[in-house]
Amino acid sequence: xxxxxxxxxxxxxxxxxxxxxxxxxxxxxxxxxxxxxxxxxxxxxxxxxxxxxxxxxxxxxxxxxxxxxxxxxxxxxxxxxxxxxxxxxxxxxxxxxxxxxxxxxxxxxxxx
Amino acid sequence: xxxxxxxxxxxxxxxxxxxxxxxxxxxxxxxxxxxxxxxxxxxxxxxxxxxxxxxxxxxxxxxxxxxxxxxxxxxxxxxxxxxxxxxxxxxxxxxxxxxxxxxxxxxxxxxxx
Numbered sequence: 051x052x053x054x055x056x057x058x059x060x061x062x063x064x065x066x067x068x069x070x071x072x073x074x075x076x077x078x079x080x081x082x083x084x085x086x087x088x089x090x091x092x093x094x095x096x097x098x099x100x101x102x103x104x105x106x107x108x109x110x111x112x113x114x115x116x117x118x119x120x121x122x123x124x125x126x127x128x129x130x131x132x133x134x135x136x137x138x139x140x141x142x143x144x145x146x147x148x149x150x151x152x153x154x155x156x157x158x159x160x161x162x
Numbered sequence: 163x164x165x166x167x168x169x170x171x172x173x174x175x176x177x178x179x180x181x182x183x184x185x186x187x188x189x190x191x192x193x194x195x196x197x198x199x200x201x202x203x204x205x206x207x208x209x210x211x212x213x214x215x216x217x218x219x220x221x222x223x224x225x226x227x228x229x230x231x232x233x234x235x236x237x238x239x240x241x242x243x244x245x246x247x248x249x250x251x252x253x254x255x256x257x258x259x260x261x262x263x264x265x266x267x268x269x270x271x272x273x274x275x
Contacts, residue, residue, distance in 0.1 A: 052204060083262060092267035106262045140204060150195060153204035
């Protein structure tokens with residue numbers, strides 16, 4: 051158990067819908083990262099927040115957005131969902147940048 | 163941009179030693195990580211190299227050559243539970259406070275009796 055929690059564990063929804071994935075980092079960790087893992091693409095970085103501020107953006111679609119709240123938990127919002135958005139979404143956290151990232155158990159999103 | 167290559171699959175025998183290679187091309191370099199991931203589970207941290215050389219941690223060792231853009235993960239005394247995907251990840255330097263990882267597609271290791 052890494053100490054990073056993610057909810058929900060599984061999510062099944064339809065195309066065109068909107069969902070919110072939630073992540074609570076390890077106690078004391080200020081940085082939160084979101085990654086998407088699909089079978090053909092591997093683990094892809096989406097976005098990083100540090101103490102409430104966006105620090106880096108990767109291959110994140112415009113239909114996706116995220117934020118980090120004052121209590122440091124983070125949410126990833128996915129809208130206008132497409133079949134290709136079906137994937138495992140991982141959240142990771144680290145104390146600051148210069149450390150390894152600890153991954154949560156992931157949310158498996160299935161878009162039908 | 164970043165490009166990371168590692169073999170797709172490898173098979174090794176229980177008790178043996180296996181070396182998983184990773185080559186990378188990146189604009190800026192601020193460390194290389196190895197993670198282990200069992201199917202359907204979260205990646206777990208194995209090792210971190212930022213300077214050239216070998217880092218040893220129990221049955222696992224990781225090597226880095228920055229001039230060659232090359233790393234390997236060495237697993238000794240293989241156990242059946244080592245069957246997993248091994249992900250090589252590079253942390254490019256991309257500005258203060260920015261620490262995302264770029265992952266390779268992973269090497270699926272199967273350990274056979």
